[in-house]
Amino acid sequence: MKQYIFNIHDVVLLMTAAECLLLAVFQAILPTRSRHDGRLLIAFLLIIAVASACTLALWNDQFSLAPWLEQTLLPYLLFSALLLKGPAIYLYVCSLTRQNFTFTRGMALHLLPALLVILCLAIFNISSNDLRHAAAGQGFSATVISLVWDLASLAPFAYAVAALRQLRRYRHALKDEYSHYSEVELNWLTALVWGVCVAWAWTTVVHVVAKFSSQSVADYMGIADNYLSFILINAFFAYSLTYAHQLLATQPEETSQERVPEEDEPSEPAIEKVRNAMESDKIYLKKNLNLEQFSDRIALPAKEVSAVINKHFGTNFFEYVNSYRVEAAKSLLADPGKADMTVLDVLLESGFNSKSAFHRFFSRLVGMSPTEFRKQALADAKVS
The missing domain is CATH 1.10.10.60 (Homeodomain-like)
Structure with a gap:
């Protein structure tokens, strides 16, 4: 009897990874590649490609990779991607909605969750097999793995909420600086970020359900999560081609050092x-x-x-x-x-x-x- 390496749900992950790579290459040759939002979109696409490929490799038992790649390197790649996709989408939104957006040293703080998880993986020598069988494991190592999965599920959702807050501030800034502006571009971006927020909230729900429900229920919910990711990737790329460059610039936000006390009432x-x-x-x-x-x-x-x-x-x-x-x-x-x-x-x-x-x-x-x-x-x- 024939054995299939991939089922239809695995194919969705494979297509997501492949499409992200192709879209990243295509984005790189566009005129907007020199803009920060173009670079951040490329980074986001590559991160999602790595996350999808690693998820497929971790949970598919029908094919195997080189032992050092599958058991040692795969957990580092997977959790790095899962914990970097949040900062990537947040900074992408910031680059679209902040005038003269630049990368600063302070932004390196967004790398801390990924670095913390990588450190935990190294200290406890956690392999792919440990990740697969964490639910059945006991002891301190199993607790660490559970906490790592918790962080990888919750952190992206927190960044999606932060992106929504940034869009809200941007909308208020437009109303403070313009007497007329088109809402089409902003509404589309808001809808996309809401989509990301819902998708990553769903990821968190799947993670919680997996702890307290049957494995089959969690598997079906996880499959729906993969489909949502595939749809969102296409939507973001389409947005970058049609609307991203049309957003109006607003005045840069003041830092705490730049703020000066204002009078209670204007003169x-x-x-x-x-x-x-x-x-x-x-x-x-x-x-x-x-x-x-x-x-x-x-x-x-x-x-x-x-x-x-x-x-x-x-x-x-x-x-x-x-x-x-x-x-x-x-x-x-x-x-x-x-x-x-x-x-x-x-x-x-x-x-x-x-x-x-x-x-x-x-x-x-x-x-x-x-x-x-x-x-x-x-x-x-x-x-x-």
Whole structure:
């Protein structure tokens, strides 16, 4: 009777490893290879390739490798990959969402979990067989193996959560610095990172279930984990080709040494400058207005303008500018002399440059669509 080396689930791992290698090579020849996000994506792909190949080699009994590779080197490669995939995805997100992102010495701290596990493997001379039969083992060595697996399962999930927090900070930064931005690229990246978070949370669940349930249940859950990884790898590569380069830059975050104490309340002259720029100069009519352009126009530092908008007016730059634009649109829509203007003409003349953003923002602030508002306002004007 024929014996198959790989079953269909093993093939998924094999395809994931092979595809990651091919995508890493392809990413390396793209123009974005010189950017940090391109390099980090290549690193992430290679790490996933190693993790998939090592997982396949560890749990497949139908083929064997050289003894030194299978028993000695394999555990080091496997756990290094499992504990480096988290930092790789976190730093990839940081490189996309931080202006002038650079590698620093402090980032070496992300290597500590992997180095700690490698040290444990070396001290206790843990082999592949020890990893396979850890559940049946006893003693201090089995406890160490259990803790190593725990760390390899939990650490990537923690990094995925950190990546989500970074995206949240980036979204807030966009609203503080831009009056208009496309949410498509950011929403896609957020969805992908949520996918990673869910997938790695599932990995943690599989690990916990394996401790307290039957092996067959854990195996089926682990197989689903492999399929999720395969799907996510394709999604990340597609994102890097289509949307990654379109994300807007934000001001770099201040370090604790750079932060200076801020006044409790902005000065009255600064408040008046910001108010006059909006009410007299109607600077909000400028399309794609950002905080830097606004601050240059009124000769105030960007930090001071941001402080006025945040602390005095209690909002962010995005909301502040667009609220004026909505008021301008309401005036145009309610004017009988402008009844021949289309809604598109109105939104463009009000400073908006996106139909979807205008409708979404107008409906949220006014409580009805622009068309409904115009109909009601013109009807009221006729009655009066």
